[in-house]
Amino acid sequence: MTTTEASPDVYARLGVQRRINAAGTLTRLGGSLMEPEVLQAMAEAAGASVDIAQLQAAASRVIASATGAQAGIVTSGAAAALTMATAACLARWDVTRMAALPDTRAMPNQVLMARSHRNSYDHAVRAAGGRIVDIGHNDRGTEAGIRGLEAWEINAAIDEHTAAFVFVATPRSVDDLPMVIATLHAQGLPVIVDAAAQLPPRSNLRFFIEAGADLVLFSGGKAIGGPQASGILAGRSDLVGSALVQMMDMDVSPQTWSPPDLIDRTALKGIPHHGIGRGFKVGKEEIVGLLTALQRFIERNEDALTTQFTHRLQRIAAVLSTGSLIKTRLLGADGAASGVFVPLLELTVGGNAQGLCRRLLDGDPPVHLGERRADAGILTINPQTLRPEDDAVLTRCLIDASRSQA
Secondary structure (H helix, E strand, O other): OOHHHHHHHHHHHHOOOOOEEEOOOOHHHOOOOOOHHHHHHHHHHHOOOOOHHHHHHHHHHHHHHHHOOOEEEEEOOHHHHHHHHHHHHHHOOOHHHHHHOOOOOOOOOEEEEEHHHOOOOHHHHHHOOOEEEEEOOOHHHHOOOOOOOOHHHHHHHOOOOEEEEEEEOOOOOHHHHHHHHHHHHHOOOOEEEEOOOOOOOOOHHHHHHHHOOOEEEEEOOOOOOOOOOOEEEEEOHHHHHHHHHOOOOOOOOOOOOOOOOOOOOOOOOOOOOOOOOHHHOOOHHHHHHHHHHHHHHHHOOHHHHHHHHHHHHHHHHHHHHHHOOOEEEEEOOOEOOOOEOOOEEEEEOOOOHHHHHHHHHOOOOOEEEEOOOHHHOEEEEOHHHOOHHHHHHHHHHHHHHHHHHO
C-alpha cells in the first residue's frame, strides 16, 4: 500500500475525521495537499543523518536559483521566516545582540510598518524583539481619500533607533514597494517583504528580489505544495546567514565548529549560543520536501493548471444551478487585473451564509468553504485543496445543505 493510500487509515486510527477542503490552503486545515513525489522525497530524507547546516546551505543554492536572491533558507513556516528576518535585521552578525534577543533595549529596535499593513502576524515581528512603529494613513483602505504611504512619512519616522521596514505585499499594496525600498535604501536600512501568500503567480518568486527587497518570505505549505510547517526566507546573504545561525543547534565546540559558507565566521566575534529561532528548527524532512515541491512548482504549467481548475469549477456550477438554491459566479484567474491568480467559484446564498457553513461543517463529511465574505451572503470554492474525487461529494453536500435551509 502506498503512502497516499494509507493516509486516510492513519486518520481513522486516530479518530480524526477527514474533511473536504474547498476553502484553500489554510493552516488550520493542514495547508496544501502534497504530491506523491514530495512525500517520497521526505520519506527518503527521514532515513539518514545529515548536517543540517550543510543541508540548509544546499537549500540556499536551490532557493537562490529559484528567486534570484543571493541566498535562502528553509524555515518552519512563513511566520517563523518573518521572526527570523526581523532577528537578522536586529542582530546582523553581532553575537552579543543575538544572545540578548528579544531584549532589544541596547540596540536599534524599531521596525517601521505602514498603518494599512498592520495585521495579526505582527506577533512574528514582536517575537524577535522588534518594536513596531506604524506610519502613514489608511485613506485608501477606508475610502476616505486617495493617498497612501508617502516617502516623507517614512523619512520622518526614521531615526537612530530604526532597524528595518516590514512591507506586507498584496496586489493592492505592491505599487508602493519601489518607493519604500528606495527610501529605506537611501538611509542604509533593509526592507523585509512579507509575501507569504503571494504565490501564484510563479513570477513573484523573483519579483520582490528584483524590486530590491533585502529579505522576502513565502509560505512553503500553500501554493508551492510543500510541508505545511515550511517556509522560505530569501535575500541578502549576510541577513540570511544571520537568520540561519540564530535558528541552528549551536551546542557546538568552538574548536571544531565548521559552519557552511552561508555563515560568515570571520564576522562573528565569538560562537553564538542557541538563538531566538532555536524553537523554529526545521527537520531534514521538511527541508527536502520543500525543495522538491519548489522545483515542481517552478516546472509546472500554470496555464494548464488554471484551465483544469476552471473546468472543474464550471462543472460544479452546472450541477448547483439545477439542484440547489445557490447562485454561482466564476471568478477567472485574470491575474493583475483583479488580483485573482487562482480561479474561484463564488456562491451567493439566499439565506444566512454562516448558517449554511455550520450545516456543512456538521455534515458527513464536514465541508469547508471560503468565508471571507460570508457577512455579505457570499461564500467561495477554492480548488487548490479540493481533490477531484471529492467534487461530486461537495456538490451533494451543498445541495442538501441549501435545501435544508429553505
